[in-house]
Amino acid sequence: MPSSAADPIYDDIRAAILSGDIAPGAPLRQDEIAKRFGVSKIPVREALRRLEVDNLVVFERNKGATVRHYSETEVLQLLDIRIALECRALELAVPHMIATDFSDMRQLLREYANRTDPAEWGAMNAKFHHMLYEPCGNPQLMKMIDDLQGKLGQFLRLLVSTASGLERPMREHDEILEACERGDTQTAVRTLRHHIEATQKEVAAFLRRGG
Amino acid sequence: MPSSAADPIYDDIRAAILSGDIAPGAPLRQDEIAKRFGVSKIPVREALRRLEVDNLVVFERNKGATVRHYSETEVLQLLDIRIALECRALELAVPHMIATDFSDMRQLLREYANRTDPAEWGAMNAKFHHMLYEPCGNPQLMKMIDDLQGKLGQFLRLLVSTASGLERPMREHDEILEACERGDTQTAVRTLRHHIEATQKEVAAFLRRGG
DNA sequence: GTTGACAAAATGGTATACGATTTGCAAGAA
DNA sequence: TTCTTGCAAATCGTATACCATTTTGTCAAC
Known part of the structure; x- marks a missing residue:
């Protein structure tokens, strides 16, 4: 039993980023992800924020999250x-x-x-x-x-x-x-x-x- | 300009945990924190989830977050x-x-x-x-x-x-x-x-x- | 006095709704 | 054509609202 609806989202997106399925710089649309997982934006945002702490995505105010690019x-x-x-x-x-x-x-x-x-x-x-x-x-x-x-x-x-x-x-x-x-x-x-x-x-x- | 309302909450609680102001095992009440910062629960939850990735708090389903205890x-x-x-x-x-x-x-x-x-x-x-x-x-x-x-x-x-x-x-x-x-x-x-x-x-x- | 059951209150989790900001695009001016 | 300008759509961020679960308090039975 996942602690919350954000967990599977976090795991999925994390895997997608690490495997390269989502390219660095690519935007992560909250509504799109929410629809894909059949939830609202709230758990999606939670998942993305966690990925931010992992240094896998970057947030910009009112622009949302993008996959982080390592120089x-x-x-x-x-x-x-x-x-x-x-x-x-x-x-x-x-x-x-x-x-x-x-x-x-x-x-x-x-x-x-x-x-x-x-x-x-x-x-x-x-x-x-x-x-x-x-x-x-x-x-x-x-x-x-x-x-x-x-x-x-x-x-x-x-x-x-x-x-x-x-x-x-x-x-x-x-x-x-x-x-x-x-x-x-x-x-x-x-x-x-x-x-x-x-x-x-x-x-x-x-x-x-x-x- | 903070990326979101969760940022100052994240920073504050983080500092409070690291300084020992909040003891390990102590529950982190979402409503109380939300009221204290003058926001809703949403950014509070985001902040707590980020702290979870930092390994500073632990979530239990329907019990919320507590300060992590290191053995x-x-x-x-x-x-x-x-x-x-x-x-x-x-x-x-x-x-x-x-x-x-x-x-x-x-x-x-x-x-x-x-x-x-x-x-x-x-x-x-x-x-x-x-x-x-x-x-x-x-x-x-x-x-x-x-x-x-x-x-x-x-x-x-x-x-x-x-x-x-x-x-x-x-x-x-x-x-x-x-x-x-x-x-x-x-x-x-x-x-x-x-x-x-x-x-x-x-x-x-x-x-x-x-x- | 202790235990158990049940109701009430508190707390957590998330969908919905809405204002704010950015982006995309079309229409008009140089 | 190319560069503004303004509006519409998309997107973001979060407050509100609501249901689910857990905790707490009460009271009766033992």
Whole structure:
């Protein structure tokens, strides 16, 4: 039972923005959304305001809400935050990993390597990273990481289809996982850090070329 | 010009929760708030929903909003996130610090040491940390750090008045600042990390004794 | 005195209604 | 043609109104 009629609206629009179904800058018409969900504007506005706090939409007085556009600089800054959160999460997670964690991740990486559709890479990449950090036992940290992943999703999806491909990230994923299995937290974290910094450089280059 | 009537309500209640003026678990009556601000319930609900996304209030269907209560575990987890964000911010900030940054921070630390009222320590501590990270040039990261600081504020305020006092934190603040002046990012970050971990241990001990 | 049932009051959630602002468009002037 | 100007439609923001649910208070039965 949802706490209110705004909940499903919030979830739906959120997903639509994160998946890229609604483009940045697109206006979010309250009446249209209200009709679509069969409710009045009140819960729609509530949902949009919540998305505003999430930094996914922007409000302008008497103009309503539009999907927020992240500038190149802001995307790079989000990646800096990713380094902060994910390195810490991995550091906390490694000591808690057990055998099934390793085998599950190995399994995922094998499947990953066999996929040829770049559209799937983004999701699998996100899933692998999520599994890496899950044992950290800090739900609030996990939520922040997932939120960030969502915001960056659209850019990374774009990137992965144009950039160098799977070779580098796959090798780094293997290195990270191996370090985790050895219980070598230091190496795992350092490798993860380089992994994200490499992504950061690719994004920077991609954007310089006018993404 | 505020984007809507919900804005000042959001800001006010947010401040009241963060400052501890409204205790955790306290109900937030929509009609009462609406009357106090001279508006209807609609903008009040919007404001409360935004606070829910901020994780500051909790909604229960047909019971309305109450101020969220953080468990002991969650407070310790927030401190883990603090380590992640602030160490990264400091790492990014050190290379950008200039002479006036150092002198401003030294100035603050001197004032800090002269204050005898524990109630002021929390604010000055927050300010010093904020100044440390500001040069990182990442507004989104700064916002996350400040939000976290706000959430932890009430606990740290409680703590500082009961715990060991100023001696340890002050010494560590000096150490961090000196490392920054030398441009020794490694040492600065490592010291900051120990600094926050020490706080974490004190909070853990405080909570064990039934804070 | 305690418990249970029921009515009354309070509170929450949302649809409707309406004034305010912006936007789109057409008609006329340069 | 291109640039104003003004009006109509669309859209937004919020007060009012209303029903649903929860809480509170009362009173009788045990």
